[in-house]
Amino acid sequence: MLSCRKISSMALAIALNISPFFFSNAMAAGQADDEIIDAKISYEEYVEILKTEALAKGFSQQLLDQSFANIQFYKRAVKADRNQPETVETLDTYLPKRVPQWKVDRARKRYKEHQELLTKIGNEYGVQPRFIVALWGLETNFGKIMGNFNVVSALSTLAYEGRREAFFKKQLWAALSILEEGHISVENMKGSWAGAMGQNQFMPTSFMSYAVDGDGDGKKDIWGNQADVFASMANYLKKEGWSDELTWGRQVKLPEGFDTSLAIPKNTGSRKNWLKAWTNTEKTLQEWQELGVRRTDGTALPKVEIKAALVFPDDANGRAYLAYNNYKSLMHWNLSYYFVSSVGHLSDRIKFPPIQ
Numbered sequence: 015m016l017s018c019r020k021i022s023s024m025a026l027a028i029a030l031n032i033s034p035f036f037f038s039n040a041m042a043a044g045q046a047d048d049e050i051i052d053a054k055i056s057y058e059e060y061v062e063i064l065k066t067e068a069l070a071k072g073f074s075q076q077l078l079d080q081s082f083a084n085i086q087f088y089k090r091a092v093k094a095d096r097n098q099p100e101t102v103e104t105l106d107t108y109l110p111k112r113v114p115q116w117k118v119d120r121a122r123k124r125y126k127e128h129q130e131l132l133t134k135i136g137n138e139y140g141v142q143p144r145f146i147v148a149l150w151g152l153e154t155n156f157g158k159i160m161g162n163f164n165v166v167s168a169l170s171t172l173a174y175e176g177r178r179e180a181f182f183k184k185q186l187w188a189a190l191s192i193l194e195e196g197h198i199s200v201e202n203m204k205g206s207w208a209g210a211m212g213q214n215q216f217m218p219t220s221f222m223s224y225a226v227d228g229d230g231d232g233k234k235d236i237w238g239n240q241a242d243v244f245a246s247m248a249n250y251l252k253k254e255g256w257s258d259e260l261t262w263g264r265q266v267k268l269p270e271g272f273d274t275s276l277a278i279p280k281n282t283g284s285r286k287n288w289l290k291a292w293t294n295t296e297k298t299l300q301e302w303q304e305l306g307v308r309r310t311d312g313t314a315l316p317k318v319e320i321k322a323a324l325v326f327p328d329d330a331n332g333r334a335y336l337a338y339n340n341y342k343s344l345m346h347w348n349l350s351y352y353f354v355s356s357v358g359h360l361s362d363r364i365k366f367p368p369i370q
Contacts, residue, residue, distance in 0.1 A: 057087045060174045064186065073190050081193055081200050086167040091207040092175045105327045105355055112152065112356040118363040121151045125364055132244060135228065139248035140258045145340075146247050148360040149347070150213060157213040160237065161206035165189050165218070169209045185209050188218030197225075197234045204237070212236030213243045214250075224250040254343040260320065262344060262358040263337040269306030274330040276305070278323055285349050292342065296323040302336060327351035 055063075065078050125132065125147050132143035154160050166189055173182040189209070193200060205211035209218060214236055216225060225234040228245030235242045268274075278295050282288040297305075299315045299322060307324075309315060315336075322336040335355070344354040 057174050061085055077194055081166050088168055088171045091168050091171050094207045105333050108352050113360045117151055121147050121364050124156050135244045135248050139252045141248040141251050141256050142258050144361040144364040146244050148357045149247055152356055153215040154213050162204050163207050165203045165205045165209050185218045188222050214247050251343050254346040256340055256343045260338045260340050262340045263335045265310050266334050266336050267308045267310050268334050278325050292323045296321045327355055
């Protein structure tokens with residue numbers, strides 16, 4: 015027995031091969047079937063429950079036998095999930111580590127190497143290639159660091175751990191669908207401890223929603239096929255409202271006594287609340303100009319008819335940015351001001367100076 019956890023009475027009945035109806039009637043009067051009871055179940059038993067549920071969802075026995083043949087319990091995944099580091103730095107200290115000069119140099123080099131493919135995909139999806147390269151570099155160091163966890167094992171482990179069981183089970187069903195469709199083999203379906211996969215680190219549900227076959231070979235291979243990797247990234251951004259007529263945003267300077275309540279609150283709690291705050295606070299660049307907002311060098315904002323929201327990645331005493339509509343697409347990818355700032359700054363460094 016690798017580990018144990020509490021389990022619902024219904025699931026325990028399945029694991030013990032007892033009729034759920036009989037088991038529930040044998041419980042103390044008034045206890046519902048879906049109540050968590052003080053019983054323990056091993057990881058191996060839990061995996062059998064997952065396989066039973068998967069069969070009920072229509073997955074074949076052959077697929078499940080293959081997918082779970084070498085199932086493992088990843089203690090490292092549980093530890094990583096429970097001990098994710100808290101942010102203890104500012105954007106000023108974070109950016110130099112996330113966007114160092116060597117990464118900028120490598121991004122420009124990779125852009126040149128794949129420029130023909132990136133240009134084709136950029137034109138097809140309406141996404142500037144520099145943003146595709148920036149996401150690629152920040153997610154996996156241009157495909158070098160994709161994670162070496164078996165995805166089925168990682169997702170099963172985290173579902174068993176229990177704190178976010180529903181989420182990780184949903185990811186597991188999506189992972190099985192990806193295998194069922196033949197996009198990748200079980201052995202090669204590797205990812206992070208949390209189940210993020212490939213060179214763009216898509217969770218399985220994101221794969222199902224956004225991954226595309228970039229070269230027409232019938233597979234969506236975000237692990238080893240560069241056309242699929244780039245096209246899937248571009249498709250994600252396009253589906254989330256990206257416009258190649260805009261950039262991501264710009265750092266700005268605020269006047270003395272500026273009303274900081276005009277910015278989006280930093281801790282909105284969810285993507286839905288963040289988008290609502292965006293709608294409630296966005297203004298035209300002309301309106302921000304009239305409020306005294308300027309470029310960092312003190313000059314006037316661009317005279318273009320677009321809207322922007324004001325964000326403080328740290329607080330009102332730190333950096334301030336006017337965020338354009340594409341900023342929302344990047345926040346959908348990762349709801350983190352620091353991540354979006356990193357993508358934006360790396361994409362700007364790829365562009366300036368222009369690639370020769």
